[in-house]
Amino acid sequence: MSTIREQLIKEKYQVELRSSIQLKPVNPELVPHTIILDTLGLSTKSIKRVLDQLTTHLGHSQNTTPPVLAVVNIESKDKQQIFNLGIKDYISFPIIKEELVYRVNQVINCFNYSKGDFLNPIYEKSSSAGSEHILVEKTMEYLTPRLNDEITLDTLTRKIGTNRNKLNQAFKACFGLTVFAWLRDQRMHKAAELLENTELTITQISEQVGYPDSNNFSSSFKRIFQISPLQYRQSKHRTVHESKK
Template identity: 30%
Template sequence: MNSKNREYFNSQLKVSVQGHGRALLQPLQCDEDGLTVVAAGPYGNLVFREILCEDYTLLHNTYSCREDMTVSYSVPGPFLGFHFAVRNDINYTTPGLPGGVIFRNQYNMFYLPEMESTRTFRGEQEYESFIIHFTPAYLKRWEEPFPLLSAFLDSLGSTPAQINRANMSATPEMMAIIQHILQCTYTGKIRRMFLQAKVLELLMLALQNITPEGNFVRPLRRHSDIERIEEARQYLVANLEEPCTLDELAQKVGINVFKLKVGFKQVYGTTVFALLTEERMQRAIHLLRDTDKLVVEVSEAVGYKNLPNFTSAFKRRFGFTPSAVKQGQ
C-alpha cells in the first residue's frame, strides 16, 4: 500500500448489515493501484473498489440489494473529500451531520474525524457511489482561487463538517468525468497522468459549482415526494408524442409545480424540459435508425408538430440532421 494514502483503505474497512451482523469482506482484486473487496449474503452483493493515487484515493462502491437493508461501516482516521451519488438516491446517517439523502447526481464535500456512516437501501435495486478522499495538503494548493475551500479547510477541527449545508447537483460534465475515470483502461504512468488530469478537472468544476451563500433549496426528504418525481419522469417518457405543461404534469402526480421543478433538479440533476428534450432525441434517433418511419413521422412521434423545430433540435443535439441518419451518412 502507498503510505501517502494513509487515511482510507479497504483493508481497514469494517462493514455490518443490519439483521445479518458483520459482513465478511473478501479480496476480489489487489494490485499496485489498490484493492477491491466484496461482501455477499442473502442481502445482496457489496463491492468496494479503491484506486490509490499520489494525493488522493478514489473509491467506487456498488450495492446490489436483494432486500431492504441498512449498512454501517467505519474506517479508522479522518476523511476529507467529495461524495457523489452515481446511481439511485442514497439515504445516509453520519454522526455529527444532519444526514438525509444524496439524490442521484448530487454531491457534497465532507470532513469526518472518524469515518463512520450508515446507509439505507431498498431491496431489488442497485446503488452506486463515487468518492474522492483527498490529502489536506493537496486541497490546500487550490485555496487561493477558491476562497470557500480555504475557509472550509481553516474551519476543520474535531467535529464533522460539510462544505455546503445542502447537497449540490452535479453537472452532466462532472458525471461524465466520473465515468471516464471509472472506465479508464490505461496502465502505468499514462494511467496516473490521466487520473491526475481528470480528478483535477472534476475538483475545479465541483468547487466552481458551490455558491458563496450556500442558499440551496432544502432537498426533498419524504420518500413519497421522491416517488412522485420518479412517476412524473415515467409519465413524460411514456407520452413523448403528447407532452403536457408543468401544471398538468404536477397535477397528474399530485405535487405542486415548485416542488416538481426543484425535485427534478435534485433527483435527476436537470430540468423537466431538458430531460424531456433528451428523451425525445434518444427516441428519435432510435426510430430513424431502426424503423422505416419517415422524418416527419418521427417528428410527430416524439412530440414535434413543426418539422423545422424538430430538425433544429436534433441537429443541435447530435451535430447532424435527421435526414442524414435516414440516408446512412
C-alpha cells in the first residue's frame, strides 16, 4: 500500500493510510472520495466484514459510502467476486502506475457525479441541472452495453433525443469530458480488462471495444495508459511470472 500512496501523492492526491480498524480520518473535515482496500490474502468473508465496517462508519458520518477499489493479485481468478461484494473496481498487484491513476480517476469522477457534485460550480447551481443529470444517465445507459458499436455523434443524439451541444455540455459539467471522450475511457477500461484476462489478439480486442482499426485503438490506449496495448499485456504477464519466482 505504501507504493500506491507514493504514486498517488506524486499525482497530487491527498492520501491517508489506515488499517481496517482505523477508519476515522485524522482530519474530520477530510471527506474521502475513494477508498483503496488491500485484499491480498483476505478471504471473501474478511473483505465483506471490512466493507460492512466502512458502510457503518462512513455511511453514518457522510450519508454515503465512497466507492471502494480493491487491490487484488494479478493471478486471481476470482475477480468477479469482489464486484458481487459491491466493490466498484480493482487494481492489479503488482501495481502499474498508469493503471492505478486511471482507475482512481474513473471511480472518483463517477462518485462525484452520483452525488451531484458537478465539476462546474455554475452548472451545479443551474436550474437545468436536474434535466442534464437525467440526460447523462440516459446516455450512459445507452452507451455502456454498446462499447463495440461504431457510434457517431449524430446517431447518438437522435437516439437520446437531444443535440450535440447540450449533450457535450452535460458530460463536460459532470466528468470534465465530452461524451465521446467519456466513451473512449470506458472502451479503454474494457480493453485493459480483456488484455489482462483473455488471450484475445490486439485486433480482436480493438474490435470488441469499437475500433475496427487496431492502429487507432493502440493510439487511443496509449493516450490513456502511456503504454501500448502490447506493452500493457506484457507488463501484466511479466509481473505474473516474477511473482511465481
